[in-house]
Amino acid sequence: MITVRFPDGATREYAMGTTGTTVVESISKSLAKATVAMRVDGVLSDLSDEVPDGATIEFVKRDDPAALELIRHDAAHVLAEAVQELWPGTQVTIGPVIENGFYYDFYREQPFSEEDLRAIEKKMAEIIDRGAAFTKEVWSRDQARAFFETKGEAFKVELVDAIPEDQSIRIYRQGQWLDLCRGPHMRSVKDVGQAFTLTKVAGAYWRGDSNNPVLSRIYGTAFATREQLEAYLTMMEEAEKRDHRKLGREMDLFHLQEEAQGSVFWHPKGFVIYNQMEAYIRRRLDGAGYKEIKTPQLVDNKLWVKSGHWGKFRENMFVVPDEIPSTEGEQPEISSDVNFLALKPMNCPAHVQVFNQGIKSYRDLPLRLAEFGCCHRNEAHGALHGLMRVRQMTQDDAHIFCREDQIQAETEAFCNLLDSVYADMGFSEVKILLATRPDTRAGDDAVWDVAEKGLGDALAATGRKFEIAEGEGAFYGPKLEFHLKDAIGRSWQCGTLQLDFVMPERLDASYVAEDGSRQRPVMLHRAILGSLERFIAILIENHAGKMPMWLAPVQVVVATIVSEADEYAQKLVDQLKAAGIRAEIDTRNEKINYKVREHSVGKVPVMFVVGKREAEEGTVSVRRLGSDGQAVLPFRDAMVALMAEAAAPDLKAAAQAA
């Protein structure tokens, strides 16, 4: 006999070898009907598994949040079966659950089309209706290899070979079809339900390596109920309206065009946001003991060779010949021994040049050099994405030159500054990653050991949660990455802190220590926003274009109802502007409804509407974006309130005190 425990503390006795199915059926028919899987001592398992003696088991119903992952995983299996049934000879590879859905990668000569997706969905519905049960089998390695080899499933054979020796090879069968899978699964394909949809097809490299063949990846999502699926699809549709590229055009913030691919043309309104952000960060850095500098855009290749960028980063650099091309021939020509300059892709080597001027003492450390560094990187065309991924960007960059024993304090100070800035911007959900040594790197492993440990320890000391991103570090050192999400949930790295023992060595940076000896400083590369472009894009998407008052390109529009109020409106705008408010006037020959609509669509946070009455009384009718009411206030009061509201977050306290 075995003893089974339940979450409420109750226990029951069963015969050896009893499965979860038997247990649940012994409790109640209705519970058995609703249950699709179980947790055995907290681990999600097949309901058909034997229950070990003394285990605590908890039943997972289909509408349980924990079941969502199972629904999606099972849906991926059904997707694979459907594809192989429709197009025999298509090879299957892997099909995991991801955030908001699942995908399955296939290898097939003929790529899938959007119409194929609809056909596959139909087939999936059919398979689900057939309702085959999931059954688990454990195979030997040879059996699995032989089976998939015979079927011509080369990718599966590779997967079998990749499973560690100490792990069993599990096969899940669903009717005629089967797949290599770790599990767990629900009772049968019927439990997947019909609240699923296939969303897109895309190419993806086998095992995430661009040297490998490209597979066809089919994405889909599934929910417990149709209502949840509909709600999700509606939410995504709404989120797409917050796309910063769309809002940037609608709000006349910026544009991009072919002739300067990946470089931003900031329009007057967009550049207000840009300038406000720059001014804000400048104040914050100044307050945190940074010194701002400006370094050259175009730098002789000699420096990039020395810094290691030429060796490790060349394919991303824009290189310029230091010579006027000859136009004698058909094509412009340059001589073979020409000297090259490169547009800086990063600011660090230039900052070391500033550090290296004169002799630095340990008393100068930590020295924090900041720059709004305009960097150019030749990004792959497929990587470009509005303001999020550009070829010309401006980083809120800084390099902290310090001693090894100052790393922890500097890391802590940086994390606190970053938290404060992100809080000011309204971001609370920040994902932190510790990125470790990449394959292409400079510096000895011993140096990397010290750097990775130093950064990890310093971060851990601040008490923040973080994940490890294996092999994602910069070529000169490990880094912390601070990620924010865009409107549709894509994650973008914004802030970063990178620990670097390599660059000071390569560029011969040194300081005089207390004992008179020459020592190498450590360099911390860091940015809070990352790039102004990307951060502004995230801000636009998170605010759906309705920027907070201090960032709003136009803070108030004074709109007239009748032309008799034009003169009064002009007087108000003059006073608002004199008070530092970004105010515009609208005296056009249009109805007030039209003006309200247009400025609402333009996301202007406040409108002062004036007619004959207001002009006579010296008041304004204040209308706020998104509200339908309005309040009539004396102009002075309205202006003073607006001024307080328009203060940047770091100046708010001072503005309120004044």
Place this chain on the structure above:
RNA sequence: GCUGCCGUAGCUCAGUGGUAGAGCACUCCCUUGGUAAGGGAGAGGUCGACAGUUCAAUCCUGUCCGGCAGCACCA
């Protein structure tokens, strides 16, 4: 860069093997109207580029360029 899809007016999109349309935006006229679209008129496009097929190409085919999604790469 890779895979797939897409490319018609400033924007959103119809459409056809015989060189083009709508709505909004724009310009002008009428309207002075009290909080999310008042009415009328006008202007605007070598249908992404280049080849090919055809009597004839915006439409069919190919190549290139660009955009979008994902992958790879990255702030």
